[in-house]
Structures are given as structure tokens and as C-alpha cells.
Amino acid sequence: MNKELQESKIYVAGHRGLVGSAIVRRLQADGCKNVVLREHRELDLIDQSAVRFFFERERPDIVVLAAARVGGILANSTYPGEFIYENLMIQSNIIHWSHKTGVKRLLFLGSSCIYPRLAPQPMKEEYLLTGPLEPTNDAYAVAKIAGIKMCESYNKQYGTVFLSVMPTNLYGPEDNFDLENSHVLPALIRKFHEAMESGTPEAIVWGTGNPRREFLHVDDMAEACTCLLGMEDEKFNNLVAGLAPCLINIGMGKDITIKELAELAKEIVGYKGKILFDASQPDGTPQKLLDTSRMHALGWRAKISLHQGIVNTYGWYKRRVQGV
Numbered sequence: 001m002n003k004e005l006q007e008s009k010i011y012v013a014g015h016r017g018l019v020g021s022a023i024v025r026r027l028q029a030d031g032c033k034n035v036v037l038r039e040h041r042e043l044d045l046i047d048q049s050a051v052r053f054f055f056e057r058e059r060p061d062i063v064v065l066a067a068a069r070v071g072g073i074l075a076n077s078t079y080p081g082e083f084i085y086e087n088l089m090i091q092s093n094i095i096h097w098s099h100k101t102g103v104k105r106l107l108f109l110g111s112s113c114i115y116p117r118l119a120p121q122p123m124k125e126e127y128l129l130t131g132p133l134e135p136t137n138d139a140y141a142v143a144k145i146a147g148i149k150m151c152e153s154y155n156k157q158y159g160t161v162f163l164s165v166m167p168t169n170l171y172g173p174e175d176n177f178d179l180e181n182s183h184v185l186p187a188l189i190r191k192f193h194e195a196m197e198s199g200t201p202e203a204i205v206w207g208t209g210n211p212r213r214e215f216l217h218v219d220d221m222a223e224a225c226t227c228l229l230g231m232e233d234e235k236f237n238n239l240v241a242g243l244a245p246c247l248i249n250i251g252m253g254k255d256i257t258i259k260e261l262a263e264l265a266k267e268i269v270g271y272k273g274k275i276l277f278d279a280s281q282p283d284g285t286p287q288k289l290l291d292t293s294r295m296h297a298l299g300w301r302a303k304i305s306l307h308q309g310i311v312n313t314y315g316w317y318k319r320r321v322q323g324v
Contacts, residue, residue, distance in 0.1 A: 014067030
């Protein structure tokens, strides 16, 4: 670990969420003792004046922008206005005041949904803005694309060193297991667990089961972020200056169908019932697999297998959510 990073003042926005909490755990494990955290009740990131006051007072050296309004297909389809407004406001406030107060480097965390719905697979960073987005989450995707372009624009005009990183579907400890607002994997874990506990003979899964998705354990994502944050200044600056577009994909490099994922989750949970796929519900994008060659070239690769990651996540769910 870079000693300079250990001594830096690092603000992690969104530290209570899935990604932010994992990054905080990783930074602290790596010896970073000056990690700045604020809960929502202490700092409303949608409030520009509150964000300005925070940055002018704290003046962090490094910012990790992991705060976002997130959710699965149902949440994105139901609350598109909230998704685009809240995400635009959060990221605009943090990116702008990071620049105004001299933050040395910033990581903006986005999502693989920024790429066109029918992008060639695996998806390279250059595919950004080359085709129409997936309609079920286009409001969220547009907000994230705006964040990427804001970082690029501030780098170009003001000489900032702000880098966007696009993770694939993430899962792990501190995930959201709400059946209406969560992503597919935590929803499957909860659905099968509750069906097993109640003795329900069938569990219904949205869609046909045919779409392919890539899943990355959040601890691997956190390691990728600290890999980038731990780079020497000259190397990091040159990396950001040389990227077009200025973003890096972070993923496993392999995908799985939703049907295969459901069967795997069912096996790990121990549910013996039948899975029924409701084809009347939306599938979303047919396939989302990231090209991770940029990150691999920096020496990082994912380490946690999907099977082991689901075992780990289900154990956390039982301990923390169900109290088992």
C-alpha cells in the first residue's frame, strides 16, 4: 500500500451502502486512518450548500463517490424521476466542490448500464454513447453518463484528476435485500430463503431467465478501487490523461444466465422447491459483460468466485438480516 494514500484524508461518500462500506473496510485494513465519513442525517448530498460547507471545512485529499440512488428493474421503472434527479444532484455537488476545494484525485463509481442495450459483448469503454440505452433503467444510466462527462470536462478545463470506474453487477455484505427495490442476486437469496422457511413449493422469478449477467463480489470491487487509489501520482495522472473515454470497467470477465444464477442461489440456500419464471415481467438488457482489459493491464483481477461469493453473502444475510 502506498504510504501517501495511508496518510491522505479520504472522503468516502455513501459509506453505508454496499460499495462504500466495502471500500471503507478495505482502506482501513490497508492502514488508512484518516477516512472521513458522514451519514445522511449529518450531510444531505442533494443539498448544494451543505456539500459546499462540508468540503470547505474538511478539504479531503481524495474522494470516492460511491453515493447513489440505486435499485433493480422494478425500482428503476417505478421511480425514474427520483433516480435521475437524486443521482444528478449528488454527483454534481460532490464533483464540483471536489474541484473547488482542490481534491487531488476522485473516483466516480458508475454502472455497466451506461452502455447501449445492444452493445457488442464484452463491452469496451469505447462503446459509451454508441447506441440506445436499456429503457428500464435509462434515467439512472443518463445520470451516470452525465457524471462521467462531468469528470472528463473538469479534467479538461480545470486540470483535475477525476476518474470514473464502471463496475458490473455487484453483490455482497451490506446489500439491499428488499424484494421490490433490490438487484437480482440479493432478491433471489431472500426469495429462496423465505420460501424454504415457509415451506412454499414454488418460487417465482421475474423474466424468462435467459438474459446473461456478470456478477462481482463487492470486496473485489473495493480492492480494484484501492489499487487505483494507491497508484503513484505520476502514474495515476498519466493513466487518467491517456484514457478516452476517461473510465475503466471493473468486472469478473465472465457471465451467467439468470436461470443458471437462480439454480446456483437455490442450491446454496438449500431450497428444494421449484423455480417458476414469469415471462410476463421484463428481462432488461439481453447481455451485460464487461471488457476488463484496462484493469487487467494495471495488474488487478477478481479473486472471489461466484459460488464462494454467494455462500459468503447468504451467510451475512442470515446473520445480519434474519438474525440466524
